[in-house]
Amino acid sequence: MNATPMPEPLRRAVHHLVAEAVSNCQEVLRYTEPDVASRWQRMTLYRATDAADTLDMAAMLIAAYCQRTGMAADTLSSYLQTSQQKHRVAGPQDEDRAELAGLLGEASSPVDDEMTGLRFAEGQQHAKTAERAEDDPQALFTEACLHGLRARLCDDLDSLDRYLPPHTAAMARKVADALKMSEPVTV
Numbered sequence: 001m002n003a004t005p006m007p008e009p010l011r012r013a014v015h016h017l018v019a020e021a022v023s024n025c026q027e028v029l030r031y032t033e034p035d036v037a038s039r040w041q042r043m044t045l046y047r048a049t050d051a052a053d054t055l056d057m058a059a060m061l062i063a064a065y066c067q068r069t070g071m072a073a074d075t076l077s078s079y080l081q082t083s084q085q086k087h088r089v090a091g092p093q094d095e096d097r098a099e100l101a102g103l104l105g106e107a108s109s110p111v112d113d114e115m116t117g118l119r120f121a122e123g124q125q126h127a128k129t130a131e132r133a134e135d136d137p138q139a140l141f142t143e144a145c146l147h148g149l150r151a152r153l154c155d156d157l158d159s160l161d162r163y164l165p166p167h168t169a170a171m172a173r174k175v176a177d178a179l180k181m182s183e184p185v186t187v
């Protein structure tokens with residue numbers, strides 16, 4: 001493994017792209033809330049694909065650097081996990097529709113391959129989880145962090161109370177308060 005640190009300009013570009021992707025992820029969560037029900041389909045898809053594309057840009061910058069510094073093509077392909085890449089151009093596939101059917105509690109259609117069957121079962125498992133209250137502490141904390149960060153960056157803490165469930169809003173407000181910039185100390 002190469003012990004050379006990432007070049008500073010690349011590091012800053014990656015940080016910028018990750019921050020942009022996180023902002024888009026927060027908006028995906030925002031558009032799942034009931035008060036924006038008229039726009040949820042369009043905006044969740046826009047922001048989810050924006051986040052994916054932004055993270056792809058970060059990955060491609062890093063990959064270009066690795067390629068420039070002589071990383072073997074098969075190693076680079078392995079690190080990029082190219083076998084997992086799915087193109088959105090083709091639209092939802094059978095396995096996506098199978099997972100949705102499982103998620104929505106619909107009957108399983110005949111399964112042509114193992115992956116479709118696995119995705120149907122995964123959808124069923126997500127549906128069971130969705131029946132319980134959103135009590136996964138890690139998921140709630142992540143959501144609160146995203147909302148709190150966005151509220152702090154936009155200087156709009158009041159938005160937290162307008163569209164979040166009270167327990168999430170309270171956690172997001174704590175995150176935003178923790179991120180409040182203090183005055184620099186002068187010596």
